[in-house]
Amino acid sequence: MNSLRLLLHQEVLGEMAGTRPRNLVSSMRYQAEDIDGALPFATEEDFRDALLFVSDNLALVEMWRTQLYQWDFESAPTWSDAEPRTPERRAHICLRLGIDLATAKLLEANAPIPALPKPVVIGTRFEPWYHARSLRFSRHGREGYWNNYRLLLARKHWSPEAVADLDAATDAVVERLADPSAPTAYQSKGLVVGYVQSGKTANFTGVVAKAVDAGYRLVIVLSGTLNLLRAQTQRRLDMELVGRENILRGAAEHDSDYRDDPAWIERRFLSFGDLPSVQGWFDIHRLTTRDNDYRSLQQGIYALEFEKREPALPLYDPVNLHRAAARLMVVKKNKTVLTRLVKDLRKIKTPLSEIPVLIIDDESDEASVNTTRVKPDSERTAINQSISDLLTMLPRAQYLGYTATPYANVFIDPSDTADVFPKDFLLSLERPHGYMGATDFHDIDATVAESERTYANSNEKAHVRDVVVTDSDDTAALISAVDMFVLAAAMKIYREDHGLGDGFFTHHTMLIHESSFVADHRELLARVSEVWWNADYSGPSGHARLRELFDTDVAAVSAARAEGYAVPAAFDELRPYIGPAVFRIGGDQNPIIVVNGDTALETGAADFDRRPIWKILIGGQKLSRGFTVEGLTVSYFRRRAGNMSALMQMGRWFGFRRGYRDLVRLYIGREESGPGKRTFDLYQMFEAICQDEDAFRQELRQYATMVDGEPQVTPAQVPPLVSQHLPLLPPTSKNKMYNARLVEVRSPGRWREPTAYPTLAADLRHNVDAWLPIIDELSTEPLEFAYHFPDGAAGHEMTALHATVSADRILAVLESVRWRAERQFAPDLEYLRSITADGDVTDWAVLCPCPNRSAPHLSIGSRTVPRWDRTRRRDPLFGAISYNWHRTIARRIAGALPDSGDPHTESFRTARRGAILLHPVVEPAHLTDIRPDGSIDPGHLALTFGFIAPSTAIGRDSRVVRFETTDSSTESAIVEAE
Known part of the structure; x- marks a missing residue:
C-alpha cells in the first residue's frame, strides 16, 4: 500500500519538478490513471494521513521536503512575487497546490520554512x-x-x-x-x-x-x-x-x-x-x-x-x-x-x-x-x-x-x-x-565574566590550549598535544563501538605547523618522534598521563559539548581503546608524516583519497592553503605570518567535525618573550582576524540591500569596507592595498569604536585636554543602568558616570582628537559633521562606565572616573575596549533598541540623542605611573571612546557610504602614520 502511495507521489513531483507548483489533487488523479490501484491514494486526506505518520512514509516526506525547499529558495519565479525563504512564499506554494490549512501546517511541520539567510551579493x-x-x-x-x-x-x-x-x-x-x-x-x-x-x-x-x-x-x-x-x-x-x-x-x-x-x-x-x-x-x-x-x-x-x-x-x-x-x-x-x-x-x-x-x-x-x-x-x-x-x-x-x-x-x-x-x-x-570556524575558538563579545566561564559557555576554555614557550622549550606542551591526539583517537574508536559503527571515522589527524622551512621540519620530526617513542602508551606512565588528561580535560569538555555522542563515564571505560588507537596511529612504525614536498604525496603518504590516515602531520606551506587535512582533531600551531590573509589560511583547524567537535583542540603559541625575541600572541591575532572578517561581512550584508532599485555599492567600491586600521597584521600585503578611499560611513543606530589611538605622550596629553571639559561635567555619583529584554533573556546592566552634552561641543572635541592612523576615524567624523549640521543629532549622552564592581579609579580634572586596563592588541591598535552589555544600554539611548524597562535608562532616551561610552585606559607599562592620589600623567593615559548615533540620523539621503576615487599609481587607500 505504501509503495503505491510513494510511486504516485514520485510521479506527481516528477511532473512538477523544475516548474511551478500545481493543484495537488488534480495532479494525483491524473497520474493515478496510469498506476493500477493508486486511485484510493489520490486524495488530500490520504496525503495528510501520510504526513501524520511520518515514520511509515519517510521516503515520501523526504521527496516533498526536497521539492518544497526548491520552491522556497527559487530566486525569481514567475509564479510568486514573494521573497524567497519567507512565510509569504510558502503561502503562495500552498495556494497553488490547492491544499487546505491543515495540510499546509503538516507540510510546514515536516519541512520548516528555511531560516538560512540569502547569499549576500554586491554587484x-x-x-x-x-x-x-x-x-x-x-x-x-x-x-x-x-x-x-x-x-x-x-x-x-x-x-x-x-x-x-x-x-x-x-x-x-x-x-x-x-x-x-x-x-x-x-x-x-x-x-x-x-x-x-x-x-x-x-x-x-x-x-x-x-x-x-x-x-x-x-x-x-x-x-x-x-x-x-x-x-x-x-x-x-x-x-x-x-x-x-x-x-x-x-x-x-x-x-x-x-x-x-x-x-x-x-x-x-x-x-x-x-x-x-x-x-x-x-x-x-x-x-x-x-x-x-x-x-x-x-x-x-x-x-x-x-x-x-x-x-x-x-x-x-x-x-x-x-x-x-x-x-x-x-x-x-x-x-x-x-x-x-x-x-x-x-x-x-x-x-x-x-x-x-x-x-x-x-x-x-x-x-x-x-x-x-x-x-x-x-x-x-x-x-x-x-x-x-x-x-x-x-x-x-x-x-x-x-x-x-x-x-x-x-x-x-x-x-x-x-x-x-x-x-x-x-x-x-x-x-x-555544522561548520566549525574561527569564532568557535574564541569568545567574541562574551557576556559571561571571565571568572564564570566554563567548558559549556566558553569556546576558548573548551577548545584552546596555550603554548607558552620559554627558552625555546615546548616539550611539555608538545607531549600534552600528542597525548590529546591519542585520547581523541581512543574516543573516536569508542564512539564507533557505541553507535556510530565501524569505519565512521575514516581519518584521524594531528597537524603540527611551526615553520615553512624544510630544515625546521627535519628538526621537528626528530623532536616529535622522541615524544612518541618515549610516551609509554602501553605502560603505567603513559596511562597515568592519559588518565589525568581525560579527567581534567576530555571528560569535562565532552560532558558539556558531546552533542549526544557517547562519552565514557570514566577513564577505565576508555582504557581498552587506547591500545587500538595507538596501533592505528603507529602500528606501521610510522606515526608521523612530513608533508613538505611532492614526494610525500607521490608515495601515498598524505593521500587521504587512497587510504585511511591516522597520523601526525608535520607541514608548512603545502598544508596551509586550500588543501583539506581530513579528520583534523588536534592542531599544534606556532607559525607567525605577515598579514591577515596568510594567517587565516593557515587555520587548518576550521572545517566540518561531525561526531568529534568536542574533541577538537588547538594548541597555539601565546606570548613569547625573552632576549632577542618579540612579544607576540597568535591566539589574539586570530581573534582580531575574526573580528575584522565579521565586520567586513556585516558591511557587505548591509550594503547588499538595494536603494531605489540601485545597488548601494559596486565591487569597485568595496575596498574601503575592509579594515583600514594601521595594524601589525594588515589585511593583505601592502602592495595590493590601493586605489580607493572611503570618505564617509553613515552608521545610524550602529556601534562604532575606533581603536587606532596615538602612542606619543604629547598626543595623548592633547586628547585628555580636549575631553577634560566634558569629563568635568560628568556626575559625581554613578547611576545604575539596565536593559531588560522583551523575551525574558538575562538583562544587561551598567554602572556609569553620566552627562548630557550638546552635539556642537562633542563635534568640536572629536574634530580635535589626535590619532595614530587618522584615516580610520575620518569617515565616521565626516558623518558626525553632517548629522550635526543637519540637526539629526542635537545632543549626546556621555557615559563613563565601570568595567566591574571592584574596578580601580583615576583622578582626571575634577572627577574620579573608572579605570580601564587594556593592552594594545596589534601595535598601535587596541581591540574592542567596550563590553557588549554596556553597548546594549547605549543602543537603547540612541533608539536602536525598544524600551528597556528600566527607568534610569529610559530617562536618557530622547529623539535625536546619541550615546558615547568613554573609557580612560591605562596600559600595563604605565600602571606603576599612577600616583598615590589616583592621578596619572596624561601622557600615559589613552582616552578611548565608542559611539552610537541616533537611529534616525540617516543623513542627507538613504545611502550609507560615500567614496572618492584615487589615482592607483600615486596614492594608497591605506595611509600609515609615521
Missing part, C-alpha cells in the same frame, strides 16, 4: 537570462549535470535544506555570468567569498554543473600552486561531476587513473548508466587527469577542437552549443603549465571568440593577483600575465574567483580591464550549518 546591474531559460537546461530532469550532482549530494546525506541553499547560492552566481548563447560577447568577472575549509569546492562544482548545462563548453579550473591541491580538486570534480562514463569513455575499468582508488573500486564515483551523449545530452571530456596536469596536446590539438552540428553557425548558437561536448581541465597556477595552455588555444581551428569559457580560480588571492601597480612600463607577475592572456584571447570567458580571504582581490585596480578584479559581482557565502 552591478546585469541582464537576466538564466532563470527565464533554465527549463531548457533540464535542471530537474534526468539529464543535466546539476541534477545529477544534486542527487549525489542527497545520497551523501546532505539535508534537503542544504541542497536547496546550494541551489540558490549557485543560481546567484550563474545568473550573473554572461548568456553563453548571446550574439554579443560579454566578459563577466566575479568573486565568491567563503570561509576557510567551509565547502567552497561544493559551490564551484555546482556552478560548473549549471554552467555547462547552460552552454559553457570550456571550463578551466585554476587550483592553487601545488600538485597535491590540484590532484585533490581534480578527483573531487571527477567523482562528483564528470562521472565514471566520461572518465572511462569506453576503456576498461583497470585503465582508469582511479583504478586503485577505494571510492572508485566501491563505485562511489557518480555514474550515469551510459555516456550522456548516448542518452541525448552531452559529454564532458577531461583534458587533465588526477595524476597529470595540463600537457601540450598532439595530433592537431584535436582534443581542444569543438564539433559543430551546423558548421555555418557559430559555436555559441544554441543549435551547436547544446550538442557539443564540454571540455574540463584542472590546472596548477604555474607559468609553464598556463603558457602551454595559451599556446595550444591559439592553434585550434574553432574561433576563440565563439567559445563560451568559464574560468574558476580557486584560492584566487594566491598567485593570481598582480602585485605590481600597472603602469605603461610595468610588467605583470607571471601567473597574472597568463590569466590576463587567457581573458584577452577569450572574449566569452567568464572569470570567477573563490577565496576565504578576499582582501587581495578587492584591492586590485578596477581600471585595469585585463586584470581579474571582480568588476561585476562579489558574493559572500553564508556560514554553513
Whole structure:
C-alpha cells in the first residue's frame, strides 16, 4: 500500500519538478490513471494521513521536503512575487497546490520554512537570462549535470535544506555570468567569498554543473600552486561531476587513473548508466587527469577542437552549443603549465571568440593577483600575465574567483580591464550549518565574566590550549598535544563501538605547523618522534598521563559539548581503546608524516583519497592553503605570518567535525618573550582576524540591500569596507592595498569604536585636554543602568558616570582628537559633521562606565572616573575596549533598541540623542605611573571612546557610504602614520 502511495507521489513531483507548483489533487488523479490501484491514494486526506505518520512514509516526506525547499529558495519565479525563504512564499506554494490549512501546517511541520539567510551579493546591474531559460537546461530532469550532482549530494546525506541553499547560492552566481548563447560577447568577472575549509569546492562544482548545462563548453579550473591541491580538486570534480562514463569513455575499468582508488573500486564515483551523449545530452571530456596536469596536446590539438552540428553557425548558437561536448581541465597556477595552455588555444581551428569559457580560480588571492601597480612600463607577475592572456584571447570567458580571504582581490585596480578584479559581482557565502570556524575558538563579545566561564559557555576554555614557550622549550606542551591526539583517537574508536559503527571515522589527524622551512621540519620530526617513542602508551606512565588528561580535560569538555555522542563515564571505560588507537596511529612504525614536498604525496603518504590516515602531520606551506587535512582533531600551531590573509589560511583547524567537535583542540603559541625575541600572541591575532572578517561581512550584508532599485555599492567600491586600521597584521600585503578611499560611513543606530589611538605622550596629553571639559561635567555619583529584554533573556546592566552634552561641543572635541592612523576615524567624523549640521543629532549622552564592581579609579580634572586596563592588541591598535552589555544600554539611548524597562535608562532616551561610552585606559607599562592620589600623567593615559548615533540620523539621503576615487599609481587607500 505504501509503495503505491510513494510511486504516485514520485510521479506527481516528477511532473512538477523544475516548474511551478500545481493543484495537488488534480495532479494525483491524473497520474493515478496510469498506476493500477493508486486511485484510493489520490486524495488530500490520504496525503495528510501520510504526513501524520511520518515514520511509515519517510521516503515520501523526504521527496516533498526536497521539492518544497526548491520552491522556497527559487530566486525569481514567475509564479510568486514573494521573497524567497519567507512565510509569504510558502503561502503562495500552498495556494497553488490547492491544499487546505491543515495540510499546509503538516507540510510546514515536516519541512520548516528555511531560516538560512540569502547569499549576500554586491554587484552591478546585469541582464537576466538564466532563470527565464533554465527549463531548457533540464535542471530537474534526468539529464543535466546539476541534477545529477544534486542527487549525489542527497545520497551523501546532505539535508534537503542544504541542497536547496546550494541551489540558490549557485543560481546567484550563474545568473550573473554572461548568456553563453548571446550574439554579443560579454566578459563577466566575479568573486565568491567563503570561509576557510567551509565547502567552497561544493559551490564551484555546482556552478560548473549549471554552467555547462547552460552552454559553457570550456571550463578551466585554476587550483592553487601545488600538485597535491590540484590532484585533490581534480578527483573531487571527477567523482562528483564528470562521472565514471566520461572518465572511462569506453576503456576498461583497470585503465582508469582511479583504478586503485577505494571510492572508485566501491563505485562511489557518480555514474550515469551510459555516456550522456548516448542518452541525448552531452559529454564532458577531461583534458587533465588526477595524476597529470595540463600537457601540450598532439595530433592537431584535436582534443581542444569543438564539433559543430551546423558548421555555418557559430559555436555559441544554441543549435551547436547544446550538442557539443564540454571540455574540463584542472590546472596548477604555474607559468609553464598556463603558457602551454595559451599556446595550444591559439592553434585550434574553432574561433576563440565563439567559445563560451568559464574560468574558476580557486584560492584566487594566491598567485593570481598582480602585485605590481600597472603602469605603461610595468610588467605583470607571471601567473597574472597568463590569466590576463587567457581573458584577452577569450572574449566569452567568464572569470570567477573563490577565496576565504578576499582582501587581495578587492584591492586590485578596477581600471585595469585585463586584470581579474571582480568588476561585476562579489558574493559572500553564508556560514554553513555544522561548520566549525574561527569564532568557535574564541569568545567574541562574551557576556559571561571571565571568572564564570566554563567548558559549556566558553569556546576558548573548551577548545584552546596555550603554548607558552620559554627558552625555546615546548616539550611539555608538545607531549600534552600528542597525548590529546591519542585520547581523541581512543574516543573516536569508542564512539564507533557505541553507535556510530565501524569505519565512521575514516581519518584521524594531528597537524603540527611551526615553520615553512624544510630544515625546521627535519628538526621537528626528530623532536616529535622522541615524544612518541618515549610516551609509554602501553605502560603505567603513559596511562597515568592519559588518565589525568581525560579527567581534567576530555571528560569535562565532552560532558558539556558531546552533542549526544557517547562519552565514557570514566577513564577505565576508555582504557581498552587506547591500545587500538595507538596501533592505528603507529602500528606501521610510522606515526608521523612530513608533508613538505611532492614526494610525500607521490608515495601515498598524505593521500587521504587512497587510504585511511591516522597520523601526525608535520607541514608548512603545502598544508596551509586550500588543501583539506581530513579528520583534523588536534592542531599544534606556532607559525607567525605577515598579514591577515596568510594567517587565516593557515587555520587548518576550521572545517566540518561531525561526531568529534568536542574533541577538537588547538594548541597555539601565546606570548613569547625573552632576549632577542618579540612579544607576540597568535591566539589574539586570530581573534582580531575574526573580528575584522565579521565586520567586513556585516558591511557587505548591509550594503547588499538595494536603494531605489540601485545597488548601494559596486565591487569597485568595496575596498574601503575592509579594515583600514594601521595594524601589525594588515589585511593583505601592502602592495595590493590601493586605489580607493572611503570618505564617509553613515552608521545610524550602529556601534562604532575606533581603536587606532596615538602612542606619543604629547598626543595623548592633547586628547585628555580636549575631553577634560566634558569629563568635568560628568556626575559625581554613578547611576545604575539596565536593559531588560522583551523575551525574558538575562538583562544587561551598567554602572556609569553620566552627562548630557550638546552635539556642537562633542563635534568640536572629536574634530580635535589626535590619532595614530587618522584615516580610520575620518569617515565616521565626516558623518558626525553632517548629522550635526543637519540637526539629526542635537545632543549626546556621555557615559563613563565601570568595567566591574571592584574596578580601580583615576583622578582626571575634577572627577574620579573608572579605570580601564587594556593592552594594545596589534601595535598601535587596541581591540574592542567596550563590553557588549554596556553597548546594549547605549543602543537603547540612541533608539536602536525598544524600551528597556528600566527607568534610569529610559530617562536618557530622547529623539535625536546619541550615546558615547568613554573609557580612560591605562596600559600595563604605565600602571606603576599612577600616583598615590589616583592621578596619572596624561601622557600615559589613552582616552578611548565608542559611539552610537541616533537611529534616525540617516543623513542627507538613504545611502550609507560615500567614496572618492584615487589615482592607483600615486596614492594608497591605506595611509600609515609615521
